[in-house]
Amino acid sequence: MKRTSRDIRTANRYGVLRQIIADSPASRQEVAAATGLSLATVATLVGELLELGLLTEVGFEDSDGGRPRGLVAVHAAGGALIGVDVAETYIHVELFDLALKVLARADTELKPGMKQPDQMVAHIADAIASVVVQSGVEPGTVLGAGISMPGQVDREGGSLLYAPNWDWHDVPLLGLLAEHVDYPLYLDNPLHACTVAELWFGAARGRSDVVVVNLGTGVGAGIALNGELHRGITNSAGEWGHTTLVLDGRLCHCGNRGCVETYVGAPGIMRNLRELSPDSPMLHPDDQTATIEALASGAAAGDPVAVEVVRETARYLGAAISDLVNLLNPEVVVLSSWVAGKLGRPLLDEVREAVARRALARPLAATEIVLCPIPTDPVSLGAATFALEGSLASVGQKAPRTASKTLGDRDR
């Protein structure tokens, strides 16, 4: 029993706001029906959110002869949220209003030599300053900035324990960033960001048990149970890319053999292509993106090699997704990240068939497999959502808990 009354109240606050963002305007009665919470609880939570300026009253609706019911909606201008998606080669920053509409964007390319935390911090701080200026929002209305960093993240301490791309160990990222940025800061990884984005705005909304399969250069599986991200005991849940698909199979950069990632991550898919057709013109040995794009075009045009590579990749992916279906019995599996986006429908169709051949009948019948429906970058959206969740979690605390301040103080 690690779940406190406070956790439950925060989770309920998320649930109420999530429902109203999904379906505004809404009456308290509708929110109660959709969330399963009591009307009294919903009324209290809506009251808090109105007081915080996150919701606004927008009139009344008739209730079949009863008293007219008050309607509330998200107060889009009631605050701004910043989402920062840091990847190996770029920093992508977006500023959102409270309806999660993008008001400004900033993109920074990261040169291959860029390995110092100070340089990274300066780039992130500049991009954050830029989106605030561009958007014209009052800096005082920014509720916070969420930062997604690839690697092992100590979320509560605000540091990067290990980032393989830059060979960082124990970098107190939020502490460094707090010297340049005065908003509350929240740190996590892209897998958790994508999953939270699906929970609030995507295919996981209103669903209880969901797995978000991230297919990029690396791969992972974000797990959402009972409508909440499962982080695990040290925030590292979701390392599905390093579960074994073929014992003693392909060598993985983690040091093991046969990891899922070596078959269905972008470099693994390149290898699937190379094994089938070593001289294929679709193969760009130093360019994952170009290779995956060539495969996508090829598969769309019916090129037999491209079709076969997609099918072989789906055979691996289908087995590994069947493992998730059998183990977790989820309602929805979402295929997300850039490889899934580019291979799209042909990959989805093959994966559905492969899972249908392999998963157990009962969990299979209960599971839907879909492509990520979020039209913008789910990582920056999810990162901004960390800031939204953070500000909701700090409601009722004397001062908002800003990881940045704490860390900044500790570093001095």
Next chain:
Amino acid sequence: MKRTSRDIRTANRYGVLRQIIADSPASRQEVAAATGLSLATVATLVGELLELGLLTEVGFEDSDGGRPRGLVAVHAAGGALIGVDVAETYIHVELFDLALKVLARADTELKPGMKQPDQMVAHIADAIASVVVQSGVEPGTVLGAGISMPGQVDREGGSLLYAPNWDWHDVPLLGLLAEHVDYPLYLDNPLHACTVAELWFGAARGRSDVVVVNLGTGVGAGIALNGELHRGITNSAGEWGHTTLVLDGRLCHCGNRGCVETYVGAPGIMRNLRELSPDSPMLHPDDQTATIEALASGAAAGDPVAVEVVRETARYLGAAISDLVNLLNPEVVVLSSWVAGKLGRPLLDEVREAVARRALARPLAATEIVLCPIPTDPVSLGAATFALEGSLASVGQKAPRTASKTLGDRDR
């Protein structure tokens, strides 16, 4: 958001009782500190449990000059619980008091030809009647009976959707049983029973994220997150035995190849032995139990073949447990069921080493691997706990929700 206020209240009621069972007598303040619930919530829930007769007041303790604090304890005689463990070859029934002490047992052997639901129901009903008579408890104090059946269980409907041992399809077991047994009845599978037993009385008590690995003829992984069993969307979560360890590997009875179960279930371990030493005297081709016992004695005596079979089994098991560690990032992994019990410490040591070689550093460092510490049959204990949970879940409802009654009515 499928979690209702009622669910949360029930979960809190479980948490409070679980804590008091673990550590009786206790003050409300101690329970609040241990569960993270507010003192007001604990006081309300303790009040309900006292009124139900599940707890009893047992005096006061000083509180450093403050007002003496009231102490409560489990009221062992406040009710009785029945746990039924049905396996391929036997029915094992235990009757417990509310401190979960065994007051009576009944064992029935199932003959190989015994395939009819009516026969099974008669055996279960006889065994239940027997433990009530033996124990001398007043039948009116029996809070319910939990039945663990191997197979796919429709828990809410009280039926067995599929039981491979007897080739049953859609058998309304609780409906049939309710014609003979007048207690509230609760149905689930052994994997879920073992996991609930660990949550209430074993290695998962007070831990948030736990995986209970069941090693028997079949294998599975019960998942407990935030102190609650994760059942999945159709109660079939945990089919880890049918996740892929070796793509295109050994043929499994589920129709796929390379499932974990084919390497670490009792028949899989027999195959590991046969592959290493086809003529080994430890191999009893038609007797799994005798073979596993021979391997256990052999390993204890340092027999090189037995040691090597345990090591090879642990290599498979270690890879498959690493998958759970990497994916779920649990605090504890418990090795349970009869194969783990018989191979015991030698298996545990080899598994720990194999997982240490394979799991990612961060989740590995946070995970403890232990043998099931429950000294009695965890399946019948867990089944009895279903009845305890069921009676706690029905607190405050007009009439206790008895799956048996509902089903019985529907069948007529």
